[in-house]
Amino acid sequence: MSVAVENFVKAVYKNAKRTNDTKPGIIAKELGISNAAATDMAKKLAVKDLLHYEKYQELKLTVKGNQMALNVIRKHRLWESLLFKMFDMSLHDIHREAELLEHQTSDLLANKISEYLGNPKFDPHGDPIPDKNGIITTTDTSFTLSKANEGKTYIISRLMSDDKEFFDFCAQHGLKYGNTITVSKQFIKNKMTQIVVNNNTILLNEDFSTIIYVNENESKNVQH
Known part of the structure; x- marks a missing residue:
């Protein structure tokens, strides 16, 4: 195709x-x-x-179209994972390169890349990687940072963007997949979220807080 x-x-x-x-x-x-x-x-x-x-x-x-989409997405996210691991490229750059490479990659090579990486479940953005049968085996329980509760600690699970400025901002402030953040204040009326990451306080507007996804950090939120 x-x-x-x-x-x-x-x-x-x-x-x-x-x-x-x-x-x-x-x-x-x-x-x-x-x-x-x-x-x-x-x-x-x-x-x-x-x-x-x-x-x-x-x-x-259709079923056929869905399989094609998942196959392309698998190759894209595997390439992002490989480029990030090997060259420590920015999230924006790995996305841009993967957009090109995904169309030139055979199923054989995709499977070899997956095996080399240890068959990862997620790419560096936190997006799930379909397996070789086109099945996403993980359950997504994440939600947007804008909906997070004040005073709780969360783990960043997904950065849903392909915008360079957004990824540059995230890189500068330690906002990356797997990192821990605490929500210190939700400004509901002004649609802003104040968080603490790496002991730094950051105020995010709705444009950012709705494309950063998180999961609760159960170990940090246990009530004693």
């Missing part, structure tokens, strides 16, 4: 998981193409049995 087809199917899959909005216009915006081009692509992929297309309705992947 072409790069355009794989990117389109992947965009439909990710938007279905993220916002449940997969109309051609939304996918067009995501991919930087015209609405007409997105509709045309959707019709072509429907013929190939990769998705279901109905005018003015959400796009829904």
Whole structure:
């Protein structure tokens, strides 16, 4: 399949998981193409049995389309994991390179990369990596930092962005997958979250607090 087809199917899959909005216009915006081009692509992929297309309705992947999306996503996230481990590249850079490499990677090479890395369950952003059968074996219990409770300690589980400025900010302030943070204040009216990480206090606006996902740090929140 072409790069355009794989990117389109992947965009439909990710938007279905993220916002449940997969109309051609939304996918067009995501991919930087015209609405007409997105509709045309959707019709072509429907013929190939990769998705279901109905005018003015959400796009829904078929079983075949879903498998394709997960296969591309697996390769993308494995490459991110390898590049991060070998070259300590920034989260933005590994994402950009993986966008190119995912389309040129055979299933054989993807499996070799996975084996080399110890078959990781998550990439450096905290996104789950499907296994070789296209199955995500982990359960996502994370939620956005904006919904976290004051006074509790959390572990960063996911950084859902591909924006360079966001990742640069995270790198400068120790906001990375697996790190521990404490929510000291939620400014509900002003939609801001104050956290403490590495003994530093940081105030985040809603643009950041809604794309940083966390899980409760059970060991730190046990009541004695």
